[in-house]
Amino acid sequence: SQTIHQWPATLVQPVGSPLSLECTVEGTSNPNLYWYRQAAGRGLQLLFYSVGIGQISSEVPQNLSASRPQDRQFILSSKKLLLSDSGFYLCAWKTGGGYEQYFGPGTRLTVT
Amino acid sequence: AQSVAQPEDQVNVAEGNPLTVKCTYSVSGNPYLFWYVQYPNRGLQFLLKYITGDNLVKGSYGFEAEFNKSQTSFHLKKPSALVSDSALYFCAVRDGKAGNNRKLIWGLGTSLAVNP
Numbered sequence: 001s002q003t004i005h006q007w008p009a010t011l012v013q014p015v016g017s018p019l020s021l022e023c024t025v026e027g028t029s030n031p032n033l034y035w036y037r038q039a040a041g042r043g044l045q046l047l048f049y050s051v052g053i054g055q056i057s058s059e060v061p062q063n064l065s066a067s068r069p070q071d072r073q074f075i076l077s078s079k080k081l082l083l084s085d086s087g088f089y090l091c092a093w094k095t096g097g098g099y100e101q102y103f104g105p106g107t108r109l110t111v112t
Numbered sequence: 113a114q115s116v117a118q119p120e121d122q123v124n125v126a127e128g129n130p131l132t133v134k135c136t137y138s139v140s141g142n143p144y145l146f147w148y149v150q151y152p153n154r155g156l157q158f159l160l161k162y163i164t165g166d167n168l169v170k171g172s173y174g175f176e177a178e179f180n181k182s183q184t185s186f187h188l189k190k191p192s193a194l195v196s197d198s199a200l201y202f203c204a205v206r207d208g209k210a211g212n213n214r215k216l217i218w219g220l221g222t223s224l225a226v227n228p
Contacts, residue, residue: 006155043220044156044202059215090155099144099163099206101216103155 002027006091006104013111019064019078021107023091026072031093033074034101035066038088050074051096086111114139116205118219125193126227133188133222135203144206145186146216147177151199162186173197193226200224 003026013019025031035047046059048066056066063082067075074091088108092101115138125131137143144163148156160171167179177188188201203219 042200044218046215049215088153092156100146100158100161102158103148105155106153108153 002093002102004091004093004102004104006089006107008107009105010108011110013081013109015083015111016080019076019081019085019109021076021089021091021109023074023076023104024072025093028072028093028095030071030096032096032101033068034092034094035074035076036090036092038090038106039086044090047076081111083111085109114205114207114217116203116217116219118201118203118222120222121220122223122225124225124227127195128192131190131193131197131224131226133201133203133224135186135188135219136184137186137203137205137217138184139205139207139217141207143184143186145177145179146204146206147171147175147186147188148202148204149173149199150202150221156202159188195226195228198224198226 005024032051034049036044037047038044048058050056050068053068064078088106090106091104094101117136119134146161147159149159150156159175160169160177162169162179170176175190177186179186200221200223202221204216206216
């Protein structure tokens with residue numbers, strides 16, 4: 001069966017510090033991968049998605065970036081965090097021919 | 113433009129009563145529709161989807177949803193609510209055009225509270 005991992009689970013970082021969040025998927029090959037941000041426990045904002053290694057599509061121009069160095073690894077990064085980057089970050093995957101996305105447990109980021 | 117609306121921020125029901133969480137959508141092609149549930153500080157869990165076929169779709173935990181093309185709706189239902197159903201529910205839609213990287217359009221969520 002497939003499993004998706006995210007770490008860390010929680011993170012408190014000062015403004016201006018770098019960020020690296022990692023997401024890995026087990027039990028599937030060549031998944032589509034997604035990064036979302038959820039602010040204030042409500043709506044989901046799609047940040048990035050990837051259909052293959054090195055293929056990243058950005059949905060919202062901001063100080064975040066994403067990389068996919070391996071087939072089942074998706075990394076969200078920032079060189080300098082802003083207060084507005086605080087939120088709940090969710091990684092998701094789906095099979096290339098599938099319909100529904102499956103979500104990881106999330107990372108709670110607080111920028112102070 | 114594609115969109116999803118969940119007209120109720122919060123729904124309150126008594127345990128044992130039927131529940132309905134509403135969703136309406138707008139897409140240019142045939143819709144692919146989804147419901148997810150989120151418990152506090154957790155990731156979203158997939159409940160059910162409509163792609164094609166029978167308008168009544170059954171999913172996890174006793175939930176079902178009815179696709180109504182004329183009303184462009186996909187309401188989530190359960191015959192008898194449990195306190196443990198209290199959570200945040202999201203509706204999402206994808207335009208059914210070809211391409212495996214089509215994005216989901218998400219509603220803002222409806223908070224369901226089931227009172228004992």
